[in-house]
Amino acid sequence: MTNRPLFHFLAAMLAAGVPLLHAQDASLDKLPALDAKLTGYAYPFEVNALPLTEQGQALTMAYMDVKPGDAANGKTVLLxxxxxxxxSYWERTAKDLSSRGFRVVIPDQIGFGKSSKPTDLQYSFQMLAAQTKALLDHLKIEKAEVVGHSMGGMVATRFALMFPAATDKLVLVNPIGLEDWKRKVPYQGIDAATAAEMKKGPQDVKDYMRTVYFDGKWKEEYDDLLAIQAGWLKGPDKAAMARVTAMTSDMVMTQPVLYEFPDLKVPTLLIIGERDRTAIGKNLVPKEVAATLGQYQELGKAAAAAIPGAKLVALPGIGHAPQVEAYDDYLKALLDFIK
Known part of the structure; x- marks a missing residue:
């Protein structure tokens, strides 16, 4: 006898474009397990460490400082x-910028990459922006071209709002937070979000990236984007990383920056892959609501209209990571704006 509730559930999942359970991709077995500090995971440039004190805790911000090539132009790009x-995923961009005379500074924010991963910290975009400014002060950099991708776009926006004098230009590459998800998505507490993260495996991460970022397709060059997230899920610090992921997701959901777009006072460029469908919490709403979220072909235009004097470079058919999918178009837009 047919199990009708199960049949209808599976049909609904397929209609919503949610991947069903299947055998794990063999390529995932080759990815190494990683600890919270990414010990043994090689970055493309020398990694330095900036000691920080935050909320009574001694923390370390990891960063790369890529010197300009022979014809230094005196400008710094913050990625x-x-x-x-x-x-680490900024490697190609950093090399191309450096070869054109730019100094390139690439921090790992607290809670990410090789930086400290406190599980009892109040995360905020103001905190991340202030710590980023502390890094520039440490490096004696007075002003930078600030480039933010995805969540980094929210950090970059907050940085430009807090430190306009230190922001020469602002570039947002498929930033998240172009819509206020908490208006449509029910709140998920940190404990519940942590439990949900603990249930995930490497295949879940790959399925998410493939579906949301790359339109259901996967190429070998995307594997580098997967390695760290999958490695943490296979590693000894999975529980701690699940907690940090839940806390930083809560930050994204509860601290929107889009309402302050009109307050930006710096020249701004948006590079938007219009096929992007990224939206945190899409899995927590009915499919008809989910279908309204992450519509970047409209969100990019709305953001450009809200930011005074902003320029929009739209990339039709490109998803969440233009610097991977459409590198030449992305780099041209970036260089034309900051050079």
Whole structure:
């Protein structure tokens, strides 16, 4: 006899574009397990450490400082990573910028990459922006071209709002937070979110990235984006990383920056892959609501209209990571704006 409730559930999952359970991709077995500090995981450039004290805790911010090539132009580019990423994925961008005379600074935010992962800290974009400014002060950099991707776009926006004098130009590459998800998504507490993260495995991360970022397709060059997240899920610090992920997701959900877009006072460029469908909490709402979230072909235009004088470079058919999917178009837009 057919199990009708199960049949209807599976049909609904397929209709919503949610991947069903299947055998794990063999390539995931080759990814190493990683601890919270990414010990043994090689970054493309030398990694330095900035000691910080935050909320009574001694923390360390990891960062890379890539010197300019022979024809230094006196400018610094600050590259801010997204939530599911770390500073390491900026390698190609950093090399191209350095070869064109830019100094490139790439921090791992607290809670990410090789930086400290406190599980009892109040995370906020103001905190991350202030710590990033402390890094620039430490390096004696007075002003930078600030580039943020995904969650890094929210950090970059907050940085530009708090420190306009230190922000020469602002570039937002498929930033999240272009819509206020908490208006449609029910609140999920940190404990519940931690429990949900603990249930995930490497295949879940790959399925998410493939579906949301890359339109259901996967290429070998995307594997580098997967390595850290999958490694943590296989590693000894999975529980701690699940907690940190839940806390930083809570920060994203409860601390929108889009209402302050009109307050930005610096030249701003948005590079938007219009096929992107990223939206935190999409799995917590009915499919008809989920279908309204993460519509970047409209969100990019709305953000550009809200930011005074902003320029929009739209990339049709490109998803959440233009610097991976459409590198040449992305780099041209970036260089045309900051050079």
């Amino acid at each position: 801010l990573h997204g939530k599911n990423f770390s500073g």
